Amino acid sequence: MRCLGLDLGSKTLGISISDRTNTIASVYTTLYFKNEDYHSLILSLKEIIEKEEIDTLVLGLPKNMNNTLGERAIITLEFKDMLEKEFSIPVIMEDERLTSVISNNVLIEADISRKKRKKKVDGMAAVIILQGYLDRNR
Numbered sequence: 546m547r548c549l550g551l552d553l554g555s556k557t558l559g560i561s562i563s564d565r566t567n568t569i570a571s572v573y574t575t576l577y578f579k580n581e582d583y584h585s586l587i588l589s590l591k592e593i594i595e596k597e598e599i600d601t602l603v604l605g606l607p608k609n610m611n612n613t614l615g616e617r618a619i620i621t622l623e624f625k626d627m628l629e630k631e632f633s634i635p636v637i638m639e640d641e642r643l644t645s646v647i648s649n650n651v652l653i654e655a656d657i658s659r660k661k662r663k664k665k666v667d668g669m670a671a672v673i674i675l676q677g678y679l680d681r682n683r
Contacts, residue, residue: 546600549573549593550675552641552667553604553621555581559667561675562597568683570675572668583624587631600634605641605674639674 550570552559562573573593578585593599604625607617614622621638628636 547597548601548603548675548679549590549597549599550639550671550678551602551604552671552674553583553624554667557667558586559669559671560593561668561671562599563675563679567679570672570679572672575667581620583620583627587627590628591631594632594634602628602632602634602636603639603675603678604628604636605670606638607641637678639678641670641674 546567547565548563548567548570550559550561550563552561556578558576558578560573560576561570563570576586576589594602604621606621607615609615609618625636625638
């Protein structure tokens with residue numbers, strides 16, 4: 546079985562996937578949706594979960610730097626509840642502070658143009674979220 550990493554934004558959902566040994570995370574895709582229409586993601590996620598035999602979702606939790614929960618974190622927790630109701634698999638929350646910064650830095654070092662970075666940063670953030678979870682659970 547495999548894990549999916551999820552990086553929820555207001556218009557995008559970055560998705561990463563683990564290998565079959567749950568050792569390495571890689572970019573899977575980025576889903577785009579209308580501003581905060583999180584329900585529209587469920588059908589696409591269901592197809593991915595079934596196709597890839599996913600048994601765990603790892604969802605990034607955007608905590609504030611002082612460890613408090615802001616508006617985006619509350620929205621993410623509500624999305625977690627939606628996922629748990631739709632799918633009968635665990636949804637693990639993973640601290641995602643600075644993942645977008647790290648993602649951008651990795652893409653800059655890889656000499657990816659600003660225009661292309663914007664399209665890839667969500668998937669890369671999802672990889673960092675999932676890889677952190679995989680590394681701690683080995």
